[in-house]
Structure formats: C-alpha cells, structure tokens
Amino acid sequence: MPHTPARPLHAVTLRSGVGFRQAAALYTRVFGYDRPEFSLNPNLLSALARNGGSVVGVYAGEDDLIGFAYGFAGRDEAGNDFHYSQAAVVDATHQGEGVGRLLKEHQREVARGWGHRAMRWTFDPVLARNAHFNFSSLGAEGIAFVPDYYDRPGTDRILVEWALERAEDPFRDLRGATPPPLTESEWGRVRTTTLARADGSEIEGAWLAVPAAAPALSDDEEERASHDRLRTRVREALTGLFAAGHVLVACTRIDPTTAAYLAVARPEREETR
Known part of the structure; x- marks a missing residue:
C-alpha cells in the first residue's frame, strides 16, 4: 500500500x-x-x-x-x-x-x-511488482510477448495496452482472483483453474508462477545459470499463452517468494481503439 x-x-x-x-x-x-x-x-x-x-x-x-x-x-x-x-x-x-x-x-x-484512446508500454516479465501495478492497479492488459525487445539478451518484454476511455473494464472481476498455492519450484510453469465470473459464468484461468521479487544480479555462475533457465521457462510459457489467444489481466503475490500472472482468453469482441 x-x-x-x-x-x-x-x-x-x-x-x-x-x-x-x-x-x-x-x-x-x-x-x-x-x-x-x-x-x-x-x-x-x-x-x-x-x-x-x-x-x-x-x-x-x-x-x-x-x-x-x-x-x-x-x-x-x-x-x-x-x-x-x-x-x-x-x-x-x-x-x-x-x-x-x-x-x-x-x-x-x-x-x-x-x-x-489507448496507451502501450513494455516491461520485464520477471518484475512482478511492475506487473501488479500495470494489471491489477491500473487495469491494463498484457497483449503480447516480444523476445529480445531491444535486440539484446535479457530484454524479453510483455507488451501492455491500457484503454484510456472505455466505460467498463471487462476483466474487473478477475483482477482480484485468488491464485492457486504455487511455489518457488513452479516458477515459469503454468497451472490452470476454473474461475467464477461476476455474472455467474465460469472461465478457465492460466496462472504463471514467477518470483515475487526481481532476482538479484549475481557474479556467481550457478546463480546466473539458474536465472537464465528461469527466463527461458517464462519465455516459453508466455509464448504459449499468447499463441493460444490469451491476455494477461492480473499479477498477484502468493507469498514472499512467489507471484502469479493470470491469463484468460481474449474476448471475442474488443472495443474499437
């Protein structure tokens, strides 16, 4: 807060x-x-x-x-x-x-x-604090994943879009959804659950576990290799989610070590920008 x-x-x-x-x-x-x-x-x-x-x-x-x-x-x-x-x-x-x-x-x-009528920007997918602000606080969505956005290793980015004039947030009831009890061992992995919507319907949600805090830079080769493996798993998971037609609508901290993105199917009809 x-x-x-x-x-x-x-x-x-x-x-x-x-x-x-x-x-x-x-x-x-x-x-x-x-x-x-x-x-x-x-x-x-x-x-x-x-x-x-x-x-x-x-x-x-x-x-x-x-x-x-x-x-x-x-x-x-x-x-x-x-x-x-x-x-x-x-x-x-x-x-x-x-x-x-x-x-x-x-x-x-x-x-x-x-x-x-819309604003876009990008952020590093392992920065869960930024993700929470973008999705859960501002009410924006993650609409694409771009590997090596700046043509350098370690610059994978999620592309965010924020609708500046829409009358109603179509994901408002999902942004505060409770994630499953994912742990550090599942960072970079996806787990699906069924979510209840405000209108009584149900929707499938895909939860991607990531570190709750950005991993510290280290000169230790083993730690750097572990960080690289994490980024590879997150890259593969996000590539698959967006290829399946999902958007990211929330990022929620589960415990001091782990947070989770929530991805859901993109609505069939979106507002005209």
Missing part, C-alpha cells in the same frame, strides 16, 4: 529546459546507466512535448523532481494508433508513495489531449 509522502506531490507536464534536464538526470540515475548511448537527450524531450508526445513529471515540493515518464505517438502493423510510453522512472527513495500512479494518470490525460 502507498505510504504518505513527507511533502505534497504534484504531477505536471514538463515544458522547460530545466525540467527536461532534470528528467534526463533522473532517468540516468534511476537506471544506473553509465554509457552515453543509453542517456536521454533533453532536446528530444522538448521535441516530443511539442509534437504529439508526453513528457511528464512528479515533483515533491516545488522543485524536487522524483518521477518522470515520456512517450510518443505510435502505430502498429495492423494500423492501430496508440500513445507509446517508452519509460517511467521513480526515485528509489520515493517508491511506495503513489508516484507511479500520478505519472501514469497525468500521462493518460496528455495522451488523450493528443487524441489517443
């Missing part, structure tokens, strides 16, 4: 050179990047803000930027238009204060102002 921040928080659209430079610095610090090719150009942020993109921040007090997100207009191969959120970062000392939600809600309003 979010805890109360020490100073008032407010979300804004960044419009000044000072704000863009603060955002670029925060981005580099949070991700720990030390290579120039991974840095963020403030000039790019200025151009995005003026031309259909989003550059939003959350301040604690008057001038302490503690959260930042940016995005741009996108279109997929099927011709669906959307706002693509490339990154959202929160200062580590302000995790759990609701900064991520403030960022996304403000970014949603910016995207809607440009005429977009």
